[in-house]
Amino acid sequence: MDNRSYFRNEILRIEGLQITQYSTYPVFILLFLAYLFIMVSNLGIVMMIAMEKALHKPMYLLFCNLPVNDALSATVVLPGLLKDILAESDRYISYAACVIQAFGVHSLSTSAHTILIIMALDRYVAICNPLRYNTVMTNKMVVRLSVIAWVTATVPIVIILAPTVRLSHCTSTISNPYCDNPSLFKLSCENLSVNQIFGLITSVMLWTTSISCISLTYLKIAHVCLKNQNSTLKSKAIKTCSTHLIVYLILLGCSCTVIILHRFSDYEELRKLASILIYVIPTSLNPVIYGLQTKEIRHWIEQIFLRRKVIPR
Template structure:
């Protein structure tokens, strides 16, 4: 069966290497984290949709980020939770595995483009405030949001198509979930092309996002240094620092996994990092924006005050 030309229709996922006694505490922890991710991110989107005071280009563009976080967590965590408690049933079809891998890479790539368009919004607001509402009109906001999502579709699709054509000599996914490197590692063929294309895609997309964010912030910094109004400077620094923290968290987590995939000796560490790359940003993003953004913080306070029951 393992003759170099066979493709397994059913694959087994190794999952996280945890003992039977620690599986339930890990399950409970990840379930609570997933619950927090969904409630916090979807809650922020609903709050922005319902509060007319937040119907501004900045917050409409920001809605893309919690949506991305909620979908990303759903792509990975429910399946991972099932595998933790059902060790004997860690099987997935090849097609479902490819779909999960596509979702994993698509959402990760889209997160970068979403943060790029958010940086562009801050650049226009700070560097060209008088024309902000003319430039960032409803049509532009919709176009930027669509661009943020569709730009990842073609390159990620091409990456997975290149991997899906390979034959298999193994049916075991060494990762806790399906991704492109784990899929092409199933093959005994020469996967140098897959490795090169995957690495080039990751580096190229990472460099583009770093370059766009860096240029944007350099221009914002230049305007802030020239401006003598300390109030405007303070508001710009507070708004931009929130965005920059979120971007650095995403970049740091993503880079760690990419690097660890190149070293087979750190497989167990890579498996944990692969899960954390979605758990950490998706959990921290709503907290960072909720605490740092005055309007969102006030909106959350109003929601809690409305629900507070005063004894008669």
């Protein structure tokens, strides 16, 4: 039997978090509430933008990609983890399903960066070329940018996973709470230098592209604001860009932490915790940050609560 066809049917064991018997239910409740908040807040914002015609603007339509991505990211990881915690046992998964989960984990993580890049582009056009904004940011352009953001996040992950899938295995234990590329190629006892270097180069290229695009956009926006003495323009730039920048820095910080900890086996438990928090912290903070900082979204939420407080006569 071909070695690769055998491993397609192999059953892998996923190591969960090392949780004591007394902390099982508190941890389960905290993660469940976090997942519930992530889904309600992110999907709620998407529904809000879809239902409110006043929010049918390029800025908000492009932003819709982010809460959709956050909801999908949390769903790929957290439900399986919650099930494992409640069952108080290790999780077993087929190799094919593990590869699919790894693809979802990495492609959604990458798409978070590409989505924030196209959102930065939208802010650049709105602030630096306001007279051309409606001409440039048409509905067709919004769809095109959204498709580019998702596709460019998917293709590199296929290239990254391809060498990993071809490796032979000497163990069937995933040393992570969920499947990802580093955990998959660590199943092999072959020389993994090529996989590690390839993964590191790909991560660095993603970071470099992401940081360069965001930095260049903000430098151009800052140049326009400093050159123009219009206080209204400066206020608009600070308000819209600060929200975007906070979300981006949170994502970048969490991503860097997980990737760095993957290179140090001495901090395995800390890495496992960080690899879970990356699907809790950004995905739960993003809707809060945008909801509180964006005037239109905040006003729409306030109107909903005010309507509920009105008692019909």
